[in-house]
Amino acid sequence: MLQRPRRRCEGKAMGAIVLDLRPGFGIGPFSLGMPICDAFAQIEQQPNIYDVVHVKYYDEEPLKLDIVISFPDHGFHLRFDPWSQRLRLIEIFDVKRLQMRYATSLIGGPSTLATFVAVYDLFGPTFPGIYDKGRGIYTLFYPGLSFAFPVPSQYTECCHEREAELPLEFPDGTTPVTCRVSIYDSSTDSKVGVGSLMDKACAPPLAAGSLYMEEVHVKLGEELWFTVGGQHIPFGASPQDVWTELGRPCGIHQKQVDQMVIHSASDPRPRTTLCVDYFYNYFTRGFDILFDGQTHKIKKFVLHTNYPGHADFSSYMKCNFVIYGSDFGGSFHQDDNTTKRTITPSTKWEQVKEILGDCGRAAIQTQGSTSNPFGSTFVYGYQNVAFEVMKNGYIATVTLFQS
Numbered sequence: 001m002l003q004r005p006r007r008r009c010e011g012k013a014m015g016a017i018v019l020d021l022r023p024g025f026g027i028g029p030f031s032l033g034m035p036i037c038d039a040f041a042q043i044e045q046q047p048n049i050y051d052v053v054h055v056k057y058y059d060e061e062p063l064k065l066d067i068v069i070s071f072p073d074h075g076f077h078l079r080f081d082p083w084s085q086r087l088r089l090i091e092i093f094d095v096k097r098l099q100m101r102y103a104t105s106l107i108g109g110p111s112t113l114a115t116f117v118a119v120y121d122l123f124g125p126t127f128p129g130i131y132d133k134g135r136g137i138y139t140l141f142y143p144g145l146s147f148a149f150p151v152p153s154q155y156t157e158c159c160h161e162r163e164a165e166l167p168l169e170f171p172d173g174t175t176p177v178t179c180r181v182s183i184y185d186s187s188t189d190s191k192v193g194v195g196s197l198m199d200k201a202c203a204p205p206l207a208a209g210s211l212y213m214e215e216v217h218v219k220l221g222e223e224l225w226f227t228v229g230g231q232h233i234p235f236g237a238s239p240q241d242v243w244t245e246l247g248r249p250c251g252i253h254q255k256q257v258d259q260m261v262i263h264s265a266s267d268p269r270p271r272t273t274l275c276v277d278y279f280y281n282y283f284t285r286g287f288d289i290l291f292d293g294q295t296h297k298i299k300k301f302v303l304h305t306n307y308p309g310h311a312d313f314s315s316y317m318k319c320n321f322v323i324y325g326s327d328f329g330g331s332f333h334q335d336d337n338t339t340k341r342t343i344t345p346s347t348k349w350e351q352v353k354e355i356l357g358d359c360g361r362a363a364i365q366t367q368g369s370t371s372n373p374f375g376s377t378f379v380y381g382y383q384n385v386a387f388e389v390m391k392n393g394y395i396a397t398v399t400l401f402q403s
Contacts, residue, residue, distance in 0.1 A: 016109035017049055017074055021100040024144020024186040027090055030078055032185050033204040035212060036085045037283070037306070039069060039078060040314040050074075057082070057308040060392050063346060067308055074098050081203055083346065084213055085306060085318050089192065089201035092181040100181075114178040116140070119147050120167035128166065131159035132195060138168065138176070139193035144186035146193045149176035211285060216303070218323040221384040221402050224301060233289075235402050236297045242280060242289060251281035255290065286319030301400040305345040310377070310396045318345060321398060323385070348393045349380075356382055362389070 019028030026032050029042040043050040054070040063082045066089075070077035075094030080087050092098050092108070099109030105122055108114045119140065120126075129140040131151070138159045140147045151159055155170045169175045184192040184201040192201045206212055209228065217225040223234035231245040243249075255277045276293030290300035304316040323343040341355050353359075362378035365388060377396055378389045388397040 016097055016099045018099045018101055018106065018109070021102045021107075021145075021183070023102075023142060023183065025183075026087075027076070027092075027100065027183055030087065030090060032087050032090070032183070033206070034087045035317050036067060036069070036080045036087070037314050037317050039080075039087065043069075055308065059309055062307050062309065062392070062394060079201070084203060086203040086212075088184070088203040089198065090183040091198075092183075093179075095178055095181060108181075114147070114181070116147075116149055116168045116175045116178070119178060125166065130191065130193070130197075131156070135195060137179075137194055139191075139197070140166075140168075141191050141193070144184055146182045146184075146191070146197075147178045148180040148182070148194050150179050151176060213318065213320045214285070216287070216319055216321045218303075218321055218385075218398075218400060220323070220400070224400075233298070233301075235299070238296055238298075239280065239291060242298070246282065246285075249280035249289075250283040252278060253281065254278045254293075283316050286317045299401065303398040303400070305395055305397065307390060307394055307396060309392070310390060312396075320345060323398070343395075345395065347395065349387070349389045349395065350393060352380075352387060352395070 021027050022031075024032070026034075029046075030039060043053060050071060052071065052073050054068075054072060056068040056070060058065040065082060067080040067082055067085065068077050069080070075097030076090065076092040078087055079089040079091065092100070095108040095114045096110055099112065100107050102122060106112050107118060107122055112118070123142050123145070126140065126142055129138055131138045133156065136151050136153065136156075138149045138151050140149070149168070152170075158168065158170060167175065180194055182192050182194075182198070182201070184190070185204040187204055188200075188202060190200040190202075191197060211228055214229075215227040217227065219225065221235070223232050225232050226246075229245075233242060233245060255275045277299070278291055278293060280289040280291070282288070286304045286306065288302040288304075289298055290302065291297065292299045303319040303321045304312060306313060306316050306318040321344065324341065343352055343355060359380050359382050362380050365377045365379050375391060377391070380387050380389060383403045384401060386399040386401070387395055388399070390396050
C-alpha cells in the first residue's frame with residue numbers, strides 16, 4: 001500500500017467536503033470509466049482537498065483484485081478494474097465524512113444524516129430492495145446508485161421483500177442510517193451493493209473509436225501498427241511522420257545520458273558522452289518514441305504497462321500491445337494456433353521465456369534508489385526487444401529497437 005504524504009497543516013480543522021453526486025456517472029471530479037491516470041491528475045490538481053491518499057493493490061498478482069484509490073479523511077474510495085485500469089465503482093464507506101449534493105439538496109456529512117427516510121424523500125420511490133440476512137444489510141437500489149442500511153437483528157422481519165414497506169421504519173419509530181453508498185454504471189441494469197453484489201459493477205463501455213486500450217501490434221524490428229486508426233509507424237520514421245500519423249505528442253524531452261551504451265562494443269562514442277537523442281512522449285497512449293539526435297529518425301519505441309508498484313505508475317496510461325512469437329515472423333494476423341504464443345501486458349515473464357526462449361542474465365534497473373520506493377527491476381534483452389520485468393514477474397515496459 002502506498003500512502004502519499006499529508007499536505008494539510010497540523011491543527012487545521014477538517015470538515016466534510018461537498019461533492020456533486022451523479023448517479024450512474026460519478027461523484028465530484030471522478031467519473032465512472034475514467035482511466036486511473038486521469039484520477040491521479042484530478043487528485044494532483046486539488047492537493048489541499050485530497051491530501052491523504054492510499055493506493056491499494058495486490059502486489060503479487062496485480063490483475064486479480066481491483067486497484068483502489070482511497071481517501072480515508074473523506075470516507076470514500078475508487079475501485080479500478082485491474083486489467084483496463086478504468087474506474088468501475090465508487091464507494092462511500094463513511095457517509096458522515098462526505099457530504100453529497102444531489103440537485104440542490106445535501107445528504108450525508110456530519111450535519112445531514114443519510115437515513116432511510118431522508119434518502120427516500122430525496123431520491124423518490126423505488127422498488128423494494130434486497131436483504132442480506134448473513135450481513136444484516138438491507139440495500140435500496142436506484143439506477144446507478146445504491147444505499148446499504150444495517151438492520152438490527154430484532155427487526156429483520158421488516159425487511160422481507162413481500163412485506164417491506166417503504167420508506168423502511170422500525171416499530172420503535174426509528175429508521176436506519178446508511179452505512180455505504182455505491183455509484184456504478186447503470187447501462188447493464190445490474191444491482192450493485194455490498195458483498196458479492198459489489199463484483200457486478202463494470203466500467204461503462206468505451207465510446208466508438210476510442211483510442212484507450214487500443215491494440216498496438218508489434219512487428220519486431222520493423223514497425224508498430226495501431227488497430228483503431230490503422231497507422232503504421234516504422235523504425236526510421238521522422239518526427240514529421242509521427243506528428244502526422246499520431247498527432248502532437250504530450251511531451252518532448254532530451255535523453256540526458258545513454259546508460260546502455262557501455263554494453264555496446266560496436267559503439268565508438270566515449271562512455272561519458274551526453275546523449276543528444278530525444279523522446280516524443282505519448283502519455284495518454286502509453287508509449288514513448290526515441291529519435292536519433294543526429295539523423296532524426298526513430299530508433300526505439302518504449303511501451304508501458306502502467307502496473308502499480310513500478311516507479312512510473314500513473315505517469316502513463318496502459319499500452320495494450322500485442323507481440324507475436326518469433327516462430328510466426330511477426331505477422332499481424334493471428335488465429336487460434338498463434339493466440340497462445342502472443343505477448344501482451346498480461347503475460348508474465350515465465351510465459352515470455354516459454355515463447356522466446358531463455359536470454360540469460362538480466363541487467364538490474366534501479367530507477368534511482370532514493371526516489372523509487374518499489375526497488376529495482378530486471379531488464380532482459382532479445383534480438384530487437386528488451387523486457388523490463390518487475391519482481392512479481394509482470395512486464396513493466398517493453399523497449400523495441402533494431403539490432
